[in-house]
Amino acid sequence: MINKRTLLTLAAATLLGFGSMAAQAAETVRIGWLRGPNDITLAKSRGTLEKALGEKGITVEWAGPFPAAAPAFEALNAGSIDITAGSSTSAIAALAARVPVVVFGYQKMAAASEGIVVKRTSTIASIKDLAGKKVAVNRGGTGEYLLMQALEKNGVDPKTVERVYLSPSDSGPSFLQNHVDAWATWDPFLSIAEASYDGKVLADGNAIGSDNAVVLVASRTFTDQKRDTLQAVFDVLKSENAWALEHKAEAGAIWAKEMNLPAELASKIGENNAVPTTPVSDADAAQIGKIADWYAESGIIPSRPDVSKGVVGLK
Numbered sequence: 001m002i003n004k005r006t007l008l009t010l011a012a013a014t015l016l017g018f019g020s021m022a023a024q025a026a027e028t029v030r031i032g033w034l035r036g037p038n039d040i041t042l043a044k045s046r047g048t049l050e051k052a053l054g055e056k057g058i059t060v061e062w063a064g065p066f067p068a069a070a071p072a073f074e075a076l077n078a079g080s081i082d083i084t085a086g087s088s089t090s091a092i093a094a095l096a097a098r099v100p101v102v103v104f105g106y107q108k109m110a111a112a113s114e115g116i117v118v119k120r121t122s123t124i125a126s127i128k129d130l131a132g133k134k135v136a137v138n139r140g141g142t143g144e145y146l147l148m149q150a151l152e153k154n155g156v157d158p159k160t161v162e163r164v165y166l167s168p169s170d171s172g173p174s175f176l177q178n179h180v181d182a183w184a185t186w187d188p189f190l191s192i193a194e195a196s197y198d199g200k201v202l203a204d205g206n207a208i209g210s211d212n213a214v215v216l217v218a219s220r221t222f223t224d225q226k227r228d229t230l231q232a233v234f235d236v237l238k239s240e241n242a243w244a245l246e247h248k249a250e251a252g253a254i255w256a257k258e259m260n261l262p263a264e265l266a267s268k269i270g271e272n273n274a275v276p277t278t279p280v281s282d283a284d285a286a287q288i289g290k291i292a293d294w295y296a297e298s299g300i301i302p303s304r305p306d307v308s309k310g311v312v313g314l315k
Contacts, residue, residue, distance in 0.1 A: 026057065026059065027057065027058045027059070027226075027229065028058070028059045028060075028061050029053065029058055029059070029060055029061070029082055029083065029222075029226070029229055029233060030061045030062075030063060030080070030081045030082045030083070031044075031049070031060060031061070031062055031063070031081065031082065031083045031084065031233075032062075032063045032064050032066055032072045032075050032076065032080075032081035032083070032084035033062060033063070033064040033065055033066070033084070033085075034064065034065060034066050034067070034068065034069065034072060034084065034085055034086070035064070035065040035066070035067060035258065035259050035260075036085070036187075036188065036255075036259070037113075037187055037188060037251075037252075037255040037259075037269050037270075037272075037273035038085045038107075038214055038273070039085070039105075039107075039216070039237040039238075039240045039241045039244070039277055040083075040084070040085050040216070040237065041254070041255060041258050041259075042240040042241075042243070042244060042251060042254055042255070043236055043237060043240045044062060044258075045254045045257070045258055046240065046254070048236050048239065048240060049233065049236050049237075052232070052235070052236045053229075053232060053233070053236070056229075056232060058229060058232070063075060063080060063081050065258075066084070067167060067168055067169050068086075068090075068138060068141065068167060068168050069084070069085070069086025069087060069090035069091075069094075069141060070090060070093075070094075070138065070139075070140070070141060070167075072084040072085075072086065073086065073090065073091075073094045073099050073101060073217075074099075076099065076100075076101060076217070076219050077094075077099045077100065079219070079221075081219075082218055082219055082222040082226075083216070083217070083218045083219075083222065083230070083233060084216075084217055085214060085215065085216050085217065086214075086215055086217060087109075087141060087142045087186070087212055087213065087214060087215065088103070088106075088211075088212055088213040088214075088215050088287070088288050088291060089140070089141055089142050089144075089145040089212055089291060089295075090140065090141040090142065091103055091215050091217055091288070091310065092288065092291055092292045092295055092301065092305065092307070093139075093140030093141065093295070093300070093301060095292075095305035095306075095307065095309075095310045096140075096292075096295070096296075096301035096302065096303065096304070096305045097301075100219055100220035100221070101217045101218075101219070101220075101310060102217060102218050102219070102220055102223040102310055102311065102312050103215045103216070103217050103280055103288065103310060103311045103312070104216055104217065104218055104223070104230060104234060104279070104280060104311075104312050104314050105215060105216030105234060105237065105238075105277050105278070105279065105280070105314075106213055106214075106215055106216075106277070106278055106279070106280045106281070106284040107213055107214040107215070107216075107241075107275055107276065107277040107278070108213050108275060108276075109186070109205060109210065109212050109213055109214060109275070110205070110272050110273065110275050111204050111205040111206035111207075111210070112204055112205070112271075112272045113186060113187040113190065113205065113272040113273055114142060114146060114185070114186040114187070114190060114204065114205040114208075114210060114212060115146065115184075115185075115186075115190055115201045115202070115203055115204035115205055115207075115208065116130075116135070116146060116147065116150060116182055116183070116184045116185075116201070116202045116203050116208070117175070117182065117183050117185065117190065117193045117194065117197075117199040117200060117201055117202060118181065118182045118183075118199065118200060118202045119175075119178070119197075119198055119199060119200070120198050120199070120200045121198070122181065122182075124181060124182060124202060126154070126202070127150045127151065127153070127154040127156060127202065127203055128154055128155075128156055130147075130150075130151070130156060130161050130181070130182060131156055131157070131160040131161060132160060132161075133161060133162070133181035133182060134162045134164050134179075134180045134181050134182075135147050135161055135162070135163060135164065135180060135181065135182045135183065135184055136164045136166050136171040136174055136175060136180040136182070136183040136184070136185075137163050137164070137165060137166075137171075137183075137184045138165070138166065138167060138168060138171070139165040140295075140300055140301065142184075142185070142186050142212055143168075143171075143183075143184040143185055143186075144163065144165075144184070144300060145210070145212060145291070145295075145300070146184040146185075146186075146205070146208055146210060146212075147161070147163065147184040148298050148300065149208050149209055149210060149294075150184075150203055150207075150208045150209075152298075153208065153209050158298075164179075164180050166180075168185065168189050171183050171185065171189070172189060172192060172193070172197060175193060175197055175199065176197045176198075182202065183199070186212075187269060187272050187273055188255070188256075188259050188261055188265070188269055191261075191265050191268055191269055191272070192261065192265070195262065195264070195265055196262075211287055211290065211291060212291070213284070213287070213288075214277075216234070216237060216277070218230055218312075223312055230312075230314065231314050231315060234279075234314050234315075235315075237277065238277060241274075241276065241277040244270075244274040245274050245275075245276065248267075248270040248271055248274040249266065249267055249270050250270070251270045251273075251274050252265075252266040252267055252268070252269045252270020252271065252273075252274070253266040253270070255269050255270065255273065256269055279313055279314045279315060280311045280312065280313060280314075281313075284311075285307060285308065285311045288307050288310075288311065289307040289308075292304050292305060292307050
């Protein structure tokens with residue numbers, strides 16, 4: 001016969017068991033944010049991810065800020081974060097290095113948000129004039145892509161141009177101090193170069209023929225095991241993007257503040273970077289594959305990765 005004390009003991013054990021199960025069921029999504037003008041930065045600043053995911057019992061844990069995609073992808077590869085942002089070019093380089101990134105959001109870059117800059121006093125007047133010069137780029141990312149694409153389009157032998165591999169944070173001072181002759185970069189660095197480093201745009205993304213994009217990425221493990229959570233995150237980021245499209249000046253102000261930039265750059269940054277974010281379509285995946293082909297042919301990466309394994313279709 002079970003006495004009262006036994007029943008109380010069983011009840012307590014049951015409650016403890018439920019408590020343990022609840023603790024195990026609690027979910028956390030770890031997001032690495034880049035100090036850049038993207039949807040993740042907006043969501044972080046406006047607190048929308050915490051609110052929306054909190055209603056689903058999901059906690060948001062932030063990591064960063066990361067200065068560029070490469071270190072963020074390193075953190076993802078190490079298992080320290082689940083989701084981050086970057087460029088399609090940096091995602092290709094990561095896939096080629098066997099980093100398990102999966103692209104789930106695609107945002108075609110505006111032409112004015114990337115380009116090659118030179119000093120206003122420079123004698124460099126065209127891409128052809130880069131022969132014999134030093135150009136700062138980030139290895140395997142947007143900068144190297146822009147430079148190599150520009151050289152190919154203008155018939156300049158890449159061997160005649162010295163690529164100086166620097167992080168974006170190191171490229172600015174190097175450009176300012178004339179250690180390099182030009183800088184291939186993207187916003188916010190492009191706007192900073194023009195506003196603070198006496199720079200002028202030699203060629204923007206349109207003149208270069210860039211097919212680059214901002215991408216949202218997750219780890220393969222998170223994509224496979226937490227698809228519903230990934231969709232929930234993407235839903236919030238799409239809402240942030242829709243808000244930015246309707247409020248470019250306000251979005252620019254948030255981005256400028258988060259990046260510690262002068263307020264006078266806010267309007268330009270908002271105008272350049274508030275562009276639509278969509279799920280990855282077949283055409284988007286094909287475009288990423290096209291860049292991957294070109295990367296491999298140009299020797300930027302040792303071999304072409306299987307892009308089909310690096311994208312996922314969400315709603």
